Amino acid sequence: MTSRRQFLLLTCGALAAGEAVAQLDPNIAAKREAALRAAIGKITDGKPIRTGKVKLQVPPLIDNGNTVPLAVAVESPMTAENHVKAIHVLTEKNPQPYVLSAHLGPRAGRASLSTRARIADTGRVIAIAQMSDGSFWQDSVSVVVTLSACLEDGLI
Amino acid sequence: MLCMSLQAGEIPLGERRSGYEFMGRDTRAMQDDDSTNPALFWLMDGETLWKRKDGVAACSSCHETMKGVAARYPKVAGGRAVNLEQQINACRSERQKAAPLAYESRELLALTAYVARQSRGMPIEAGWNERTEAGRALFTRRQGQLNLACTQCHDDNWGKQLSGTTIPQAHPTGYPIYRLEWQDMGSLQRRLRNCMIGVRAEPYPYGSAELVDLELYLMWRARGMKLETPAVRP
Amino acid sequence: MARVAITAPSSAKKGEIIEIKTLAAHVMENGFRRTQEGALIPRDIITQFVCTYNGVEIFRAELHPAMAANPLIAFTTVATESGTLEFKWTGDNGYAETQSASLSVS
Numbered sequence: 001m002t003s004r005r006q007f008l009l010l011t012c013g014a015l016a017a018g019e020a021v022a023q024l025d026p027n028i029a030a031k032r033e034a035a036l037r038a039a040i041g042k043i044t045d046g047k048p049i050r051t052g053k054v055k056l057q058v059p060p061l062i063d064n065g066n067t068v069p070l071a072v073a074v075e076s077p078m079t080a081e082n083h084v085k086a087i088h089v090l091t092e093k094n095p096q097p098y099v100l101s102a103h104l105g106p107r108a109g110r111a112s113l114s115t116r117a118r119i120a121d122t123g124r125v126i127a128i129a130q131m132s133d134g135s136f137w138q139d140s141v142s143v144v145v146t147l148s149a150c151l152e153d154g155l156i
Numbered sequence: 157m158l159c160m161s162l163q164a165g166e167i168p169l170g171e172r173r174s175g176y177e178f179m180g181r182d183t184r185a186m187q188d189d190d191s192t193n194p195a196l197f198w199l200m201d202g203e204t205l206w207k208r209k210d211g212v213a214a215c216s217s218c219h220e221t222m223k224g225v226a227a228r229y230p231k232v233a234g235g236r237a238v239n240l241e242q243q244i245n246a247c248r249s250e251r252q253k254a255a256p257l258a259y260e261s262r263e264l265l266a267l268t269a270y271v272a273r274q275s276r277g278m279p280i281e282a283g284w285n286e287r288t289e290a291g292r293a294l295f296t297r298r299q300g301q302l303n304l305a306c307t308q309c310h311d312d313n314w315g316k317q318l319s320g321t322t323i324p325q326a327h328p329t330g331y332p333i334y335r336l337e338w339q340d341m342g343s344l345q346r347r348l349r350n351c352m353i354g355v356r357a358e359p360y361p362y363g364s365a366e367l368v369d370l371e372l373y374l375m376w377r378a379r380g381m382k383l384e385t386p387a388v389r390p
Numbered sequence: 391m392a393r394v395a396i397t398a399p400s401s402a403k404k405g406e407i408i409e410i411k412t413l414a415a416h417v418m419e420n421g422f423r424r425t426q427e428g429a430l431i432p433r434d435i436i437t438q439f440v441c442t443y444n445g446v447e448i449f450r451a452e453l454h455p456a457m458a459a460n461p462l463i464a465f466t467t468v469a470t471e472s473g474t475l476e477f478k479w480t481g482d483n484g485y486a487e488t489q490s491a492s493l494s495v496s
Contacts, residue, residue: 059182063390064336067194067458069182091456095422098454102465107448109407109468116458118420146320191397194460197415200392262391339417339459 032093036126039097043088043128044136054139056089056127065119065145074111074129074137084111086130093123119145165311167325172381175324175389178315183336187388195269195334195386198262198341202270205263211254215267218251226272227383228281230372237287237368240268241343259362265341269332272385280329280383282376291373294366300357306370321390327378328371330387337390344371391415394489396477401494402469410441411464414479414487420455436481439463443493444473453481469495 025031040049057071074084083106089099099117111129119125126140176184187193206215230239238246244267245256257264282288295306309318310326317323331344338346345367349359360366397411414436421433433455441449449465467475472495479487 059180061180063180063183066339067186067336069186069462094456095420096455098452099456100451100453100463102449102451102463104449104465107443107446107468107470108466110466112466114462114464116462118456118458191395192411192413192462192464194413194462196395196413197392197460200395204391 032095032097036090036092036097039090040126040128043086043101043130047134047136049128049136049138051138053137054087054127054129056125056139056141058125058141058143060141060143062119062143062145065121068117068119068143069114070117070125071114072112072127072129072139076111076129076131078106078109078111080106081132083132084108084129085132087111087113088128088130089115089117090126090128091117091119091123092126093121094119119143121145165307166377167311167314169380172327172378173314173325174327174329174381174384176330176384176387178322178324179388179390183388183390187330187384187386193334193386193388195332195341195388198266198269198332198334199273199386201262201266202268202273205267206270211248211252213252215247215252222271222274224275224278226275226385227278230287230368230375232285232287232372235286236365237291237372239345239368239371240271241345242363242368244268244271260343260346262341265332265343268343269341269386272331272383275383276385277382279380280375280378282372282379284376287369288373288376291369291371291376294370295373300352300355302355304355306351326374327381328374329378329381330384330389332385333387333389335389341386344374394477394479394487396475396489396491398475398491398493400492401496404469404471404495406469407466408469408493409464409466410475410491411462412439412441412477413460413462414439415460416479416481416485418453418455418457418459418461422455434482434485436461436479436485438480440478441465441467442476442478443467444471445476469493471495 053075055073058068062068072087072089074087076082076084084104087102090097091099100115102113104111122144124140124142126138128136128138130136190196208214226240229243230237241259241264244264248254248256298305309323314323314325328344332341334341345362348367348370352359393415395413399408402408416436417434419431419434423431425431435455436453439451439453440447448467451463453461473493475491475493477489
């Protein structure tokens with residue numbers, strides 16, 4: 001999907017500075033996956049994550065990746081004994097996996113939040129909930145990011 | 157690939173659709189919820205600026221309501237079309253004795269959005285005159301390295317896909333808009349210049365007679381459609 | 391000029407769950423973009439958001455470069471007593487904004 005113009009810009013950028021090299025790195029997919037795994041590992045401290053309880057809402061087809069509305073809701077009574085402590089939102093294909101980490105408690109009444117993220121490319125968005133009993137739950141959604149046909153200028 | 161013929165086929169009035177209808181549900185929701193539409197910051201700033209004395213007066217010193225005003229711009233006076241931004245600046249120079257605001261400045265976008273918001277839901281009123289004619293000539297003229305006219309995409313091929321995007325009909329129903337691509341608010345002229353860069357043409361400068369004529373033709377083309385300012389677009 | 395915006399009910403019944411929507415006017419420059427000349431645009435983002443209810447923290451979030459410009463954060467709280475909700479955003483380059491909203495609980 002890289003146009004000649006984008007390729008030239010990337011190449012010039014790569015010659016100019018180190019960061020742009022990453023964008024031409026053939027191992028970029030593996031590196032991003034490792035970064036995502038590391039970020040999740042940091043959240044869970046190596047504990048297993050189960051699928052369920054969490055409902056992540058993201059439009060499956062995204063008009064523009066710059067502003068993607070998303071909502072997370074977690075099944076929980078939100079009592080002092082049994083509540084959601086944190087909700088983490090991550091993406092698979094961004095240069096850095098994190099989007100947002102929210103810390104809440106029984107006073108929220110309901111374990112839900114909504115926000116807007118940047119999603120660079122087609123891939124998974126993941127929401128992880130940390131419960132007061134120490135368990136972790138997740139939901140993930142695969143999204144398609146469509147690219148605008150007429151880009152304004154040379155910001156890459 | 158670009159073997160479209162130049163038909164200059166105007167869209168029948170009943171088939172016209174706002175860009176809103178080409179957006180996903182979530183982007184529509186972003187526009188519809190006044191409390192989370194990102195343009196709210198420009199509306200808030202616009203209200204502040206409207207009421208603040210600048211030069212010898214505030215906008216609100218003379219004007220009570222601007223309801224319906226944006227639906228009638230650009231206006232033609234003395235053989236020249238004047239858009240809302242230019243009218244605001246003319247008012248500043250002539251009435252307020254204040255310095256004009258730069259095109260695309262946060263202040264001018266805020267004031268324009270604040271004025272245009274007051275016409276939300278009102279039908280666009282535009283008659284035909286010689287400036288509209290000039291605007292149509294620009295809309296139908298091939299330009300740029302891609303040798304494309306506006307009409308080829310927006311009259312003849314709306315609804316089809318260009319890259320991952322659906323080509324809209326190009327009705328200026330919601331300006332200034334918060335565009336997700338820009339992550340910012342922008343005027344109709346910014347959008348028109350974008351399109352020109354898109355077809356590899358040299359864009360006309362901000363405030364040029366050509367861009368205002370084009371605005372005027374687009375408003376005529378969208379006559380009767382309802383204003384949505386501040387719109388959100390991808 | 392407006393830097394932040396809060397949408398929250400001004401009154402609620404005791405025990406009711408209320409939704410609070412917050413927006414901050416901020417470019418959220420992600421630190422990965424370049425100018426046309428190839429220079430890296432330095433990161434400039436909001437990094438933290440905290441909401442307190444009568445002085446007690448009820449919600450906190452860490453924000454990353456993948457948050458959209460003019461970030462929206464919407465969340466809920468139980469209306470327990472009349473008082474003040476305080477909101478604080480902090481970030482790169484000394485960015486700090488505060489806002490408050492009063493809530494009357496019956």
